[in-house]
Every structure is written in structure tokens, then in C-alpha cells.
Amino acid sequence: MFFEAVDFSALQLPPAALKLREEVRAFLREEVQAGTYEARLGHTEFNTAFTRKVAERGWIGMTWPRRYGGRERSYLERFVVTEEMLAAAAPCAAHWFGDRQTGPSLLRHGSEALKERYLPAIARGECFFALGMSEPNSGSDLASVRTRAERVPGGWRVTGQKVWTSWAHKAHAFFVLCRTAPDTGNRHEGLSQLVVPLDAPGVTIRPIRFMSGDHHFNEVFLDGVFVPDDRVVGEIGQGWQQVTSELALERSGPERFMTTFPLLVELIRRLGTHDNARAQEMVGRLTARFWTLRRMSLAIALVLDPGPDGAGGAAKATLDLGTEAALVKDMGTFYEREIVEAGRLLCDIEPDPDALDTFERYLAETIVASPISTIRGGTTQVLRTLIARRLLGPLK
Amino acid sequence: MNAPNDVRAMLVESATRLFADHVDAKCLENAKRDGWSPALWEVIEQAELPRISIAEDAGGAGGSLSDLAAVLRVAGRYAAPAPLAETALLANWMLAECGLALPRGPLAAGIADGLTLRRAADAWIVSGELHRVAWARMASRLVVLAEAEGEPHVLMVDPAACEITPGRNLASEPRDHVRLRDVHALAHARAPVGVDGSALRLRGALARSLLMAGAMERALELAVEYARQRVQFGRKIGAFQAVQQELARCGGEVAAAVAAALSAAGAVERGADACFAVAAAKIRTAEAAREVALIAHQVHGAIGVTEEYALHHSTMRLWSWREEYGNEAQWAIALGARLQREGADALWPNLTASDGN
Numbered sequence: 001m002f003f004e005a006v007d008f009s010a011l012q013l014p015p016a017a018l019k020l021r022e023e024v025r026a027f028l029r030e031e032v033q034a035g036t037y038e039a040r041l042g043h044t045e046f047n048t049a050f051t052r053k054v055a056e057r058g059w060i061g062m063t064w065p066r067r068y069g070g071r072e073r074s075y076l077e078r079f080v081v082t083e084e085m086l087a088a089a090a091p092c093a094a095h096w097f098g099d100r101q102t103g104p105s106l107l108r109h110g111s112e113a114l115k116e117r118y119l120p121a122i123a124r125g126e127c128f129f130a131l132g133m134s135e136p137n138s139g140s141d142l143a144s145v146r147t148r149a150e151r152v153p154g155g156w157r158v159t160g161q162k163v164w165t166s167w168a169h170k171a172h173a174f175f176v177l178c179r180t181a182p183d184t185g186n187r188h189e190g191l192s193q194l195v196v197p198l199d200a201p202g203v204t205i206r207p208i209r210f211m212s213g214d215h216h217f218n219e220v221f222l223d224g225v226f227v228p229d230d231r232v233v234g235e236i237g238q239g240w241q242q243v244t245s246e247l248a249l250e251r252s253g254p255e256r257f258m259t260t261f262p263l264l265v266e267l268i269r270r271l272g273t274h275d276n277a278r279a280q281e282m283v284g285r286l287t288a289r290f291w292t293l294r295r296m297s298l299a300i301a302l303v304l305d306p307g308p309d310g311a312g313g314a315a316k317a318t319l320d321l322g323t324e325a326a327l328v329k330d331m332g333t334f335y336e337r338e339i340v341e342a343g344r345l346l347c348d349i350e351p352d353p354d355a356l357d358t359f360e361r362y363l364a365e366t367i368v369a370s371p372i373s374t375i376r377g378g379t380t381q382v383l384r385t386l387i388a389r390r391l392l393g394p395l396k
Numbered sequence: 397m398n399a400p401n402d403v404r405a406m407l408v409e410s411a412t413r414l415f416a417d418h419v420d421a422k423c424l425e426n427a428k429r430d431g432w433s434p435a436l437w438e439v440i441e442q443a444e445l446p447r448i449s450i451a452e453d454a455g456g457a458g459g460s461l462s463d464l465a466a467v468l469r470v471a472g473r474y475a476a477p478a479p480l481a482e483t484a485l486l487a488n489w490m491l492a493e494c495g496l497a498l499p500r501g502p503l504a505a506g507i508a509d510g511l512t513l514r515r516a517a518d519a520w521i522v523s524g525e526l527h528r529v530a531w532a533r534m535a536s537r538l539v540v541l542a543e544a545e546g547e548p549h550v551l552m553v554d555p556a557a558c559e560i561t562p563g564r565n566l567a568s569e570p571r572d573h574v575r576l577r578d579v580h581a582l583a584h585a586r587a588p589v590g591v592d593g594s595a596l597r598l599r600g601a602l603a604r605s606l607l608m609a610g611a612m613e614r615a616l617e618l619a620v621e622y623a624r625q626r627v628q629f630g631r632k633i634g635a636f637q638a639v640q641q642e643l644a645r646c647g648g649e650v651a652a653a654v655a656a657a658l659s660a661a662g663a664v665e666r667g668a669d670a671c672f673a674v675a676a677a678k679i680r681t682a683e684a685a686r687e688v689a690l691i692a693h694q695v696h697g698a699i700g701v702t703e704e705y706a707l708h709h710s711t712m713r714l715w716s717w718r719e720e721y722g723n724e725a726q727w728a729i730a731l732g733a734r735l736q737r738e739g740a741d742a743l744w745p746n747l748t749a750s751d752g753n
Contacts, residue, residue, distance in 0.1 A: 001613060002651040007401055009462035009662030013751040021748065087744045261744075269740035277729050280736060284728030287735060288679035291672075291747060292656040299655070327648045381641065388640030391620050391647050395632045 001391070002324050006299040013298075016073075017080045024084040027057060037091045041262060041362045042369030043216055045091035046170050048125070054085075054092070055125030060099045064107055068115050069123030075305040079254065079298065086258040087265075093167055093216070098122040098129040100253070102175050105193075105246050109234030114195065118173075130174040130198070132162040132220060133243065140382050143187040143240060147178040147222060149194065155228040156180065156194065158202075161221050164376075168205050168218040173197045176222070177243055180236050191239035195231040196222070212353065212368045251377060252300040252325035257293045257332030259373065260339040260366045264290075266359035267343050282342040289335050296328050323390040326383040333373040333380070340366045404463055407448075411467045414443055415474035424709050427477030428568040432534055437478040437502055446483040447498065454492040465606050465661030469654070472610025475709040477569070479504065479531035481603035486596060487539040494550045494585035501536025504529050504555070505600075506574070507593050513544035513551070520581040522551055525574065530720075532572035533560045541587065541596055548587035553579050565716035567709065598670055600721035601678040605657040608681040608717050612650045615692040615710040619643060622696050639695060646691040649684035656680040668750040675731040682724035685714040 031037060037050050054060055059081045064070025085092050103122050106115055121127035138144045147160025158178055168174060173195055181190030198205065202225035208217040234242050264286055271279050300321050343363050344351070351364040374380045418436050427433050440446065449464040450456020464484055471480050479502045487503035511524035522542060532538060538555050541548055559575040623634035623643060633639050656677040663673030689711040693700045700707045718724065735743055 001616065002647065003655065007404070007462075008655050008658035009465060009665065010401070011659065011662065015752065018752045021751075083748075265740045265743050268735060268743060271736055273736065275733075280730075280732030281725055281728040282732065283735055284675070284730065284732035285679055285683070285724065287731060287743070287747070288656075288676035288724075288728065289652075289683075291676040292652045292659075292680045294747065295655045295659045296651065324651070327651055330644070331648045331652065381637075384641045384644035385637065387644035387647055388634075391616075391643055392624055392634045392640070395624060395634050 002327060003296070003299055003321075005303065005320070008295060008299065011295065011299055011302065013076055013080065014074070017077045020073075020077050021080045021084060023057075024059070024081055027053075028084060028088040028090060031090070032088065039089035039262065039358070040091075040365060041089060041260060042212075042365040043166075043210075043214065043372075044089075044093045044096065046093040046167055046216075047091035048094050048128075050091050051094040051128075052125040054095065055123060060095045060125055061103050061119060061123035064103065064119060064123065068107065069120030075301050076298075079301040083254040083258060083294075086254055087261060089262045094128050094170070095122070095125055097131055097166075097171075098127065101131065101246055101250055102129040105175070105242060106233065108245075109193075109238075109242050111230065111232075113230050114233065118195070127173070128167070128171040130165050130168045130171040132165055132168075132174045132176040132196070134164045135161055136163055140379050142177070142243065143191070145177055145179060145191065147176065149178045149180045149192065149227065151180075152226070155226055156232070158194065158196065158222045158225045158227055161219060163208065163217075163219045165205075165218045165220045166216050168198055168220050169207065169215070171198055174220070175233065176227075177239055180239075188240040190237055191243075192236045193233040193239045193242055194227045195233060196225060196227055200225050200227075202226070210368075212365075247378065252297050252321075252328040254294070254297055256329045256373070256377075257290065257297070257335050259369075260336040260362075261290070263343055263359070263362040263366055264339045266362055267339070267346065270347060270359045276346075279346050282346060286335075286339055286342055289338070293328060293332050293335060296324070297332070300325055300328065323387055326378065326386050329378060330380055330383045330387070336366075336373055337370050340370055401462075403459075404466055407459070407463055408466050408470060410443070411445065411470045414439060414445075415470055415476050419474040419476055421706065424475060424477060424706075431477075431562075431564070431568070431570040432479070432502075432531065433477045434534075436476060440476075440478055440480055441500065445480060446488060446503075448484060450484075450488050450492045450498070454495070455498040456488070456492060461665035462658070462661050465602075465658060468603060468606040469610040469613075469657065472607035472713075473614045475567075475611065475614070475713055478502065479535065481607060482530050482535075485599050485603045487537075489599065490539050490541065490550045490587070490591055490596070491552065491583075493588055493591045496550070496552065496583050496585055499537050499552070502531060502534055504532045504535035504538045505596070506532075506538065506540040507596050507600075508540050508542045509593070511540065511542035511576070513542045513549060520549070520551060520584040522553060522576050522579050522581060524576055526576070527573060528563060528571040529574050531570050532558075532574050533562055533570055537582070538574065541591070541593060543593075548592045550585050550587050550591065551581040552583040553581055565713075565720075567712035567716055569713070569716065594671075597721055598664070598674045601727070602657075602660055602664060602674050604717045604720050605653075605660060605674070605677040605681040608685050608714055609650075609653045609657040611710045611713050611717070612653050612681075612684060612688040615688050615707060615714070616643075616646055616650045618707050618710070619646060619692040619695040622700075626697075633695070642691050642695060646688050646695075649687045649691075653681045653684040653688070663750055666750075669746070671734075672731070672746065673750065675727045678722060678727045679724045679731070682718035682727075685718045689714045 058071045062071045062073045149156035149158045180192040202223040204221040353364045355361045444457040447457035448459040449461045452458045483503040486505035506526040557579045561573040563571045660673040660677035664670045
């Protein structure tokens with residue numbers, strides 16, 4: 001029914017990935033010891049110095065072809081780097097979207113000029129991307145975006161408003177999904193993706209503060225911003241297909257079930273050696289669920305793995321496992337909250353955002369961040385509708 | 397290594413055909429009365445399914461533990477009323493590991509903490525009690541693990557020489573009480589390293605995880621089919637988002653159960669950290685069983701709880717199997733205690749340790 005092509009009993013990582021894991025662990029151990037970053041949960045930190053160090057090791061854009069600054073490594077190796085970063089609560093926000101979403105999208109759909117312009121800079125940890133998808137009246141219903149691009153000599157003139165644009169105030173450019181042709185009835189037609197530098201004339205960025213007071217979300221206003229033709233990603237009018245394949249690609253990664261994992265580690269530390277069957281049962285259950293989610297996520301990464309020939313095979317695989325990716329995201333995001341719940345029920349402390357103790361601070365951070373993961377990247381309800389459609393098929 | 401295995405695909409296909417052809421409504425109804433289907437067992441034995449994963453030179457049919465796991469998942473999907481898991485994964489495994497001959501016929505397997513074992517002349521004599529032994533009353537032989545002088549021994553006895561009091565689980569599968577009074581063992585061997593009570597319990601838990609994964613697949617199939625047919629308020633109930641959301645959740649639980657059970661089989665086969673993997677699989681499949689059974693019933697409405705409708709064959713088994721060989725709470729406490737003992741910083745290395753072996 002699901003995962004039909006996957007042999008879970010034989011699912012393993014190749015030796016290169018195991019070796020890489022040790023390298024990443026050693027690197028992160030050193031960084032933690034040197035105190036180069038403060039581990040935080042809830043949302044990852046924007047730390048350009050850390051991003052450069054990761055880039056120096058070749059771990060940004062690592063699956064891309066060498067000619068674009070990549071290392072031609074496998075998706076499974078990338079999976080290992082991502083999960084090690086998450087396990088260590090490393091600050092990856094600066095390179096996150098470029099590495100995970102816009103880079104792969106440029107690689108698949110972008111012109112040669114766009115690839116040469118952006119990919120090597122992303123891989124060097126020098127160019128940071130944000131995403132301009134949601135709008136005030138387009139949340140889950142992405143096809144209803146109203147930001148418009150009008151044809152002008154040599155390019156497009158873009159007007160509209162984007163919201164929830166994480167790190168727009170620190171990134172260099174963002175992908176803008178906009179309407180390049182009027183809505184003629186088929187809402188999935190006439191959409192396009194453009195690369196817009198965030199310092200372009202006509203771009204205004206305003207913070208939207210998260211309820212904790214943190215600033216990572218923004219609203220971005222585009223007021224007649226000129227975008228030359230060479231910044232169009234893929235084909236004009238193909239934006240919807242491009243965006244949905246990106247979404248499927250990003251749905252099943254370890255970030256969908258690991259963002260509160262360091263809290264589980266600290267919970268075990270806090271439990272110490274005290275013999276408490278209730279705590280042991282909770283930890284046992286949470287670990288079993290984690291192990292299972294990871295097996296499913298690994299299975300998808302394995303099928304996505306395009307092998308040595310580059311990104312060619314990835315598109316087809318994405319379509320085949322899109323529902324499975326939605327399943328992992330749906331279950332993973334609920335799972336993350338279960339760790340938070342176990343932490344608060346077992347330890348009985350008042351959440352304190354200024355706590356000095358790591359466990360206590362993680363707990364406060366994850367409680368406040370807990371509504372987010374089931375909203376971004378496809379809400380629970382949208383995902384479940386997608387999954388049910390696959391199960392039920394067409395209903396006559 | 398990670399590619400779908402063609403031989404296994406053929407094996408699964410032929411096992412699916414076998415169970416589909418021989419397990420129908422009548423077979424399952426009769427099995428409730430008789431405890432099993434002797435006719436189904438004949439077919440299973442002819443197909444050599446109970447000997448998969450036993451080396452050919454030990455009298456087996458070859459193949460890997462993962463091959464057997466794949467077949468058990470199918471057996472669970474069809475609610476096959478026959479002791480395939482007990483014979484293949486438990487009894488034949490113990491016998492083959494000890495170099496003992498594999499008898500024909502269905503076998504039962506037992507772990508006996510309370511058995512006493514003594515030697516008289518050239519025979520081993522066993523006494524004691526075994527509780528809720530699966531399929532004991534129809535087994536041709538009973539294979540038990542018993543300790544003597546602190547060492548595990550494997551013994552094969554004739555159930556006819558034991559006092560058997562029939563019992564059953566919720567699905568009317570035999571779970572019998574067996575009393576042994578000075579029963580002469582038909583075969584005996586000192587158990588080699590790796591064959592002991594905890595290994596047998598692990599394999600028992602693995603068997604139930606695999607059977608549950610299959611049974612959940614069937615429960616989901618039935619619920620989906622019902623939602624595609626049943627009309628209320630002038631629409632197929634599958635068209636209602638409230639129903640769709642529940643089916644999607646059910647689908648996720650089933651996918652997780654399948655992933656966990658098969659992954660654990662692979663870990664046992666490779667000799668990786670089987671304790672960790674099987675504990676995780678039994679916990680996750682038992683958790684999923686609860687959700688899947690209840691959602692499948694909810695989607696069906698009242699028809700699902702009747703004896704004439706097929707759903708209960710799957711759900712009654714799920715509600716039984718999740719307790720057998722330890723429920724999710726017992727395994728979770730054991731796993732949690734181990735993780736606590738090994739410490740916080742061992743959690744992540746533990747979770748990633750079995751990636752490559």
C-alpha cells in the first residue's frame with residue numbers, strides 16, 4: 001500500500017555514509033567544545049560563521065555536480081549530515097533553504113546562467129536564500145497567490161506581498177511564486193518562479209515577531225520590482241509543477257521528526273539513574289517511535305538517491321514517494337510534540353525561557369515552538385487529505 | 397543490498413496466492429470452532445514455508461530470516477489459522493540450531509521458566525507447567541527450552557504425553573495450558589550460545605510484530621474498501637473529510653508498523669542490536685494495532701463488529717497479539733531502562749549504530 005518498492009529488512013547505509021557520520025560528529029564535537037554556537041530548539045539560529053565552516057567541509061550542496069560547487073555525494077550522505085546537525089542542535093538557518101530547497105530547484109529547473117550565478121555561492125556558504133511562497137490570503141491554498149508579474153521590456157515587473165518569509169532580513173535573495181498570466185480557470189496554470197534579490201529597489205522587509213518575541217518571520221512587499229528575464233526559474237507558466245515537486249522533496253527529511261530530539265537526550269540525562277518505570281516507559285516508547293520514523297525517512301532518501309549520474313532520477317522518484325513523504329511529515333511533526341509532552345509531564349517544572357539548565361531551556365523553547373511544525377510545509381489537514389486520496393483512489 | 401529482492405518478491409507472491417486461495421470466510425469460521433485449519437497447514441507444509449530461513453543442510457528450505465519475515469507478514473494479512481510462526485521462527489529454529497532433526501507436522505514452542513529437567517538412564521525427563529502455549533493441542537511435537545544446572549537445554553516432547561487443557565485468545569486461536577509429569581524427551585540437546593530464553597522471547601515478539609503488521613494491512617484494506625462503497629447522506633462516506641482524515645492516520649500507523657516489523661527482522665538476521673530493534677518493533681506495532689483496529693471499526697460503523705463481517709478476524713487477532721510475548725508497556729520499560737543505564741549521550745549513537753551491520 002505504501003513503500004511498496006522498499007525492502008525495510010535490508011535498508012542500510014553505505015560505508016561512505018558511515019565514515020562521513022564520524023567526520024560530522026567529530027566536527028560538531030569540536031564546535032560544541034569551542035563554544036562556537038549556542039544550541040537552541042524551536043527554530044534554528046542564523047549563524048553565518050558556522051555556515052561557512054560547514055561549507056568549507058563540503059557539506060552544503062553536497063549532492064550537486066562539482067561544476068556548480070557540489071561534491072557529487074549521495075542523498076544518503078546528505079541525510080547523515082542533516083541528522084547529525086539536528087541531533088547537535090546546530091545553527092543551520094543561514095544555509096538551510098538554499099541547501100535544501102532553492103539549490104535543488106535551481107539545479108533541476110534553472111538556466112545555466114542562474115546555476116552558475118547562485119549554486120557555487122550557496123555551496124561556499126556565502127549566498128543565503130529565503131522562500132517567497134505564502135501570502136496574506138494564500139496559506140495552504142498556494143495556487144491562489146496574487147503577487148503579479150507584468151511583462152516589461154527585458155523582464156518582469158513584480159508587485160505583491162509575501163508573508164512568513166523566514167530570515168528574509170538576513171538572506172540575499174528569495175524565490176517568488178507569482179502569477180505571470182491571468183487566472184483563466186485552471187488555477188495551476190500561469191504561475192512562475194522568479195529569483196528576486198532582497199536588496200532590489202522596490203523590496204521592503206518588515207519583521208513579524210514570533211509569539212516568543214523572536215524575529216525570523218517577515219513580510220516582504222514587492223512594489224514594482226524589476227526582475228530581468230535571466231532570473232526566471234524554469235519555464236514561465238510552470239511554477240506550480242516546480243513548486244509542488246520541491247515540496248514533496250522537502251517533506252520527509254529528518255528535520256520533520258528531529259527538531260525536539262535534543263530534548264529527549266536531555267530528558268534522559270535529567271532522569272539520571274533514578275529507577276522510575278513511568279519514565280522508562282515513556283522514553284522506551286519515544287525511542288521506538290523515533291527509530292521507526294527514521295527507518296521510513298531513510299527509505300525515502302534511499303529511493304531519492306539519484307546515484308552517480310546527478311539529479312536526473314530524482315524527479316520521478318519524488319512523484320512515486322510523495323505520499324510516503326507526506327506520511328512521514330504528518331507522523332513526524334506529531335511525534336516531536338510527544339517528546340515535549342513527556343518532558344513536561346515527567347519533570348514537573350514551570351517552563352522558563354531564561355532557564356540556565358539546558359533541559360529546562362529546551363523545554364520552554366519547544367513548548368512555544370510546538371504549533372509550528374504541523375503548519376509549515378503542508379498542514380496536517382492538507383497532508384491527510386493527500387494521503388486519503390492515495391488510499392481511496394477516485395470515488396465514483 | 398538495498399534493492400528490492402527479486403527472489404523475495406516471488407516468494408511473497410506465491411505465499412499471497414497460497415493464503416488467498418485457502419483462507420476464506422468458511423475456513424476462518426471453522427478455525428474458530430476447531431482452533432485451526434488442518435487443510436491449510438497441509439498446503440503450508442507442502443510449500444515448505446515452515447522451513448524457510450533454515451539452512452538446507454539442516455533440513456530446511458534455505459532462504460533468509462527476512463524471507464520468512466515477508467511470508468509471516470502475508471500470513472498475518474490473511475489471518476492464516478495455522479502455527480506457521482511457531483513452527484518456523486521458533487521451534488524449527490531451536491531444533492536446527494541444536495543440530496536436531498526437524499519433524500514434519502505443526503510444532504509448538506515454549507519457554508519454561510518452571511520446568512525441571514532430570515536425567516534417568518539414557519533419557520531426559522521433564523516435569524512442570526507451561527502457560528498459554530500457542531497451538532499446543534494440535535502440534536505433532538512440542539519444542540521447549542528448559543534450564544538444568546543453569547544451562548539452557550532444548551527438548552522435544554510428544555504433546556500426547558502431556559496433559560493439555562485447551563485455552564484460546566480473543567480470536568479463538570489455541571493458547572493451551574500444558575502440564576508435563578515426568579515426560580520423556582524424544583530429542584534433547586544442550587542449547588548452543590545464542591539459543592536461550594531471551595533470544596526465544598525476542599523471536600516470539602518479532603513473530604507477533606510481523607503478524608500484526610499484516611493484520612493491520614488487512615484492516616486498512618477493508619476500511620478503505622468500505623469507505624469507497626458505503627453511501628450515507630447521499631455520498632460515499634470516503635468523500636467526507638472527517639472520514640478521510642481518520643483513514644490517513646490509519647494508513648500512517650500501518651506504514652509505521654510494516655517499517656518497524658520488517659526492519660527488526662533485518663536486524664535479527666544481520667546479528668545487529670536485535671534487542672533494540674525487536675523491542676522498538678513490538679512497541680511500535682502494538683501502539684499501531686490499537687489505533688488501526690479502532691479506526692477500522694469506526695469507519696465500518698456497526699457492521700464491523702458483527703461475526704458475519706470479516707474485520708473482526710483481523711482486529712481480534714491484533715488485540716491478542718499485542719499482548720503476546722510482552723505488550724508495548726513491558727517492552728518500553730525494558731528499553732527505557734536500558735537507555736537510562738547507558739546514559740543520555742549513548743542514545744543517538746544507539747539509534748544510528750545498526751545502520752551498517
